[in-house]
Amino acid sequence: MTWEYRRTEQFDVVRRAWSSGHGVLLSGPAGIGKTALARHFATSIGRRPLWIIATPGMVQTPLAAVASVVETERLGDTAATVETLRARVRSGEIVVVEGAEYLDPSSEAVIARLFTSVACAGLLTARDAAGPVLGRALGAAGVVEVAMTPLELNTVAEMVEHRVDGRLSVDDAVRLHRTTAGNPFLLIACVDSAFDGGSLTVEDGVIALDGAFGGSPDLLDLGADRLERANDAERELIDLLSLCEPLPRAVVDHLGLADGISDAEGGLVLPLDDAVVPGHLIYTAIRRATMGLLERRVRASRLADAMNAVDGGPIGRVHRARLCLDYTMPISAGDLAESAALAFMMGDFPMAERCARAAVTAGGGLGALLQLARAQSGMGRSALAHQTLDGVDPDSLDADELGGYAISAALTFLVGDGDHSGAVTVLDKFEPRLESAAALSSFAAVRALAHVNAGAQAAALRWSRRAQALAAGAPLWTSLGEYVEAESLRRSGEVRRPVHLASDALVQAGQLGSVLATGARRTIVQALLADGDVGTAAAVADKLLEATLLHHVPRAIACATRAAVDIARGQHEPALRLCAESLQSLGEYDRTGLGRGVAMLVALVCAETGDVDGARRAVEQSTRGTVAADGWGGINPRLAAAFTAVAEGELIAPSAVLRDIAQTCIRAEQWTDAVAVLHCAVRWGDVEAARMLTEAAATCEGRTVEVQRRHASALAASDAEGLVLVSGQFADLGFIPSAVDALGQAVVAHRSAGRAGLADTLLTCLSALQGRCGPLDTPALRAALGPAGLTRRESEVTWLLASGESVQQIADRLSVRAPTVRALAARARAKSTVTGH
Template structure:
């Protein structure tokens, strides 16, 4: 990384400063410390030849002419010091760079004003927000003011790119932008600390953070200096806000004097923001909190947290997240707490998909109680974290309950622990049989049947889940049932039913989210898969982009963000944006906690294989096979199996490819997974082995819902039929499946070429090449023999103008050539592309 960071992120501000200097003699740049005022001023001054700099510090404010002392002789002025100094310094075209002008001593400030007002000098001054600087120049419109706001997220991204030499990942940009608050100085210190710690590195998909960023000693000192010289009540304000932000103004007024709040606000240590009918207090910068918390003694911190909890509890904890805040403060204070409070807070934390916090509170509830409800809840959380053996240990210590409600709760936890967790199918069946024989209440039985069916589905037995009855009016039971049923339906090829059911139950999530938060992500994943495989890739991608962006905005647990990003990668792969798919899949893998990474590996493998990277694809598939990232979601790891024939196509001969692909299809059939069987069979069509699977694929496709399965069947039927292959390619293109369209057009070109080169073959090849150009990173076998049609730069230029409906005469006038030359070039273009006229040009040009 360069010692001085490049100038980036402030290009518009620099242009504005330049405009103001053109229009008048001076500009004052204001903003908080570290925001980039000095660098902006220096970049603006670099456009001028005669530049001098003043040197102003807090220590020199009482020394006359201290800011200009380095420019003046040691002997003092005989008369007027202002005129004397100005006579020595003034010259044509002079620009005075007055950094930290709020530290100028009065005589220096007066001389600077004199040079600007009477000697033709220009000035570029900087000052911290809130200081009155060079007021007489500003009053007479001789000094324009520009205030620097924090860098935008885009500005942060550009600055990071310039400093690091290549782009950072989106999540790293967001995280560093939030931490730095758009402050360039803080950003540099954070990046330096992260690189020194080895957690910021270029991992292929861009510079990425692999762990939390800790403050460097220098950055801590910078912030500590800002927070120095606080009195006791101001320190109380910052203690409370750092532990609780955002904290309601009314709550804070119970804890500290109003004058202390006003003082902290005046010193720009806190900000007051409206929040509906309330006002919330935050620290003025995100990093202040970390410094304050790190320097707060343990006993004082514990006391502050208890005081916060008591104060909020005394108000009745009216807002939905108040219970969570009270529980966390109480837990962190170290004082004994109420298990029911911890349990309620844990449920709320999971409803917001903050799994680590939910687990922490779950342990607190269980340790304070040890009963069925808290124990069963804790085991669900431990399973989510991949702590399956520990979950089973907790369950073994819970005595058998006598009532049906507790039995239902405990049975659900045991099914999940031995199903999703330990993958012990026999145990799952035994637990279910024992419980269902004892349960009599219909809602209890329906809930356990749904949980049991879901365990079977994720362990590759989808029929029981698909055959569950439609959800009833009870929203919580509907979530249990739909979570299982959509998983079964989507993998049996019943895409429309799955997408419709997922959409309906997600639409009433407010009624069940707190009770069954895990169903939220499951239904979103099933809806995406059903919509995508059902033949509506555009809707599938739009929906998952919205879901993913919402997860980022709400800063959900990384697993939820990672799995949504995995779905985005799948959508990108189906659309043909292979490089994007590969990047997103790798980023999703890094984001997803260890216990759930196996789910993402299939997409990592497929995206790598589509890009021709056999090693990465094979490594990902082997990691699934070796259970390096063990998961009970076997249904979701099956995607890795689909990568095997693609890897074989990159590393082996055609018979091996066919044998591998049929083995994958047979495995899917053996587990009664029609959706995966159809994909595996069609992949062999894409890999040139349609004749081997033609009949089987057509039969398989007939059992699937949606618009995509019939197209896959028609693609298989079209093998060896050039026009039919082109028709299939057009249908793929209309669906937005551009890579599929490119491969099918390439197959058509090969068919047309068999009797020898013909216009149809040339056209199909040119169209396939143009389609492939819309698939960045794609390197599949069907594209290997495509050739650039070989248009010259002039032919391309004329063709591009022709598709805009310009006549030959208009093109000739535009390019200052003859009409005959235009027509000759167009005829050459038509011949190279295998077409007869302009109508087909648009589809064949990049």
């Protein structure tokens, strides 16, 4: 694994500081990559590292750190020692001080004088602050501190895949990222030990990572040594965490183990929100391997009793049910049913099904049966859910029971079948028999959800507000109503209110589980993207990926949400990985419509990168499970088909499809989606779409939409300078593919106006801009790099011929005659000859 593969921004910061004549202090925890970056930077500038290494054991020995690099006879003379180091720097070496915080006072004085007397003397690494003498000297010398940050989630996945040569699931990437805290050293140790121990395998290019993987011998020794030095509270917490992670803080306090929680990095047990987690996976792995069965059962019994005695929150109650089921400890049918409902709300549908089935067996009655059906439909097994509900006679139920039954049946249609009208029909049938405000609120919230998924904007907004107004004492349904209102307003073109409302829903959803929280975070991410805040959108999406329990639909939504951010930034490889994980999470039974949307995102990536085969597979995936071929339900398959046509070389017909889809969005008052769809066509050079976008964007908020509107106006006016300005604005926001396309269109506009010199200058900028994202092969880029003056039809014929299609195939595809294709190709060749392409 090489440092270059990390692609971190820190290297650029070091390079800029060095170019300005400043030394650099690299700070961060052990293993974060300080030494590797220092070595890589020295190599990049052609300098030999002169290593001065300080350790904790050297602090009391004068000049211990510099003794290995300076002749013995000079060690007693500070000035001579400094001059020796200066001479070595002038001869082409670069000083690299390892562990600057452990320098003995004499060595610290030498290094201080060196850095204040020589510009760009070298680099220092430190975990903690340097001593007072060195600290003042570094400040006087203008040394720039560069904080080494942990690896991002995508980088962790890339490094593992690079090392093992396979595709890592998002779940495993999240777990490794959390386990290693983004530390490269720990990541390498975990992955290598898992591979050597057989708990990491690669089959058909897919990495399988066993949850119980251990560590390398060195890491195991370090872990065992730390466990030997653990106090009683630490040891007990690690034992409990080996059975249940995370542990609710309330349970820890109840057991009197708070002294075992560390407040510093590197501790055995660390706090995480309202819970505690192991400082590293190796500690719990060691205890799981060494704890006997009887000891494990005793610990599990104590933990279950503690969870029963205190309110450990939803996670604590679900964990208690799991422990009782795993170790055959007694638990009531009511507790199992409650745990099933909590697990369902948190998105852990397999656990919800397991608890609900056990509750039914234990005599849990109607509530357990209904929860079983919800869990089955949540996993896409709607046939089983319908079969489970067939055993219930609605006419025998009272009003409250009937409300629960109807909600379960509606969710089976809505989630399991993707049949929004079927869900509403169930609610219509049983609503007249409801009595309580809470039941009416639940019906209104589920109606709102069905309508927003069906694209019925006004109805969704109306029912979402009704759900909030009916029952203030039913937080689940009022929160769901608030979320649907936020999503409806976002689709209508707003940005600020959706973020506010979804954030409010998220606060309540934090107490209710991750299904609702997943939807709320997704709405926030999409609104932030519309407002041009890509950085915050990525952070919120990462938080969603790192949620404790992500299974099936919630996990699929989380992956697709993060993929949308990566696509906007032009990070196509991680986006495709996330989309694949999303589709895998949904499985073959998906009828929610989410799978169609994710497959459409795959087709979009393929269109931007020229992957024709990948786009065609995405069309098949997007078409699968589509209930409606026309209207709102058929939009994503049509988009996927249009993107595939563009990847193949078409322009005019796909643009017309996008304009038609935008009209469907507008009729449903989905203004944000209309603008997004039209902007794709604008990037393809469609002037008619540009005029439509200019009008549609007038109803929308957000910086991104405003730049998209300017892009459309500049394209329609063939305004090369305006396109250059728009490109810069897209780049500043982080939307690199859009920036590349706008700049490519500026190149074409300059050429068309006879300004070849300006066009050639922009080509250099275009190449640099492309380097900020993954490989691109868009129509705008092809046009900028190809012959000047081609019409859109001539471009289509040129690209289709280059892809290997025959004249007759192209004629059939474009609905023109073969002689017309030949004439278009001849004109394109003539223009190519004139311009030298």
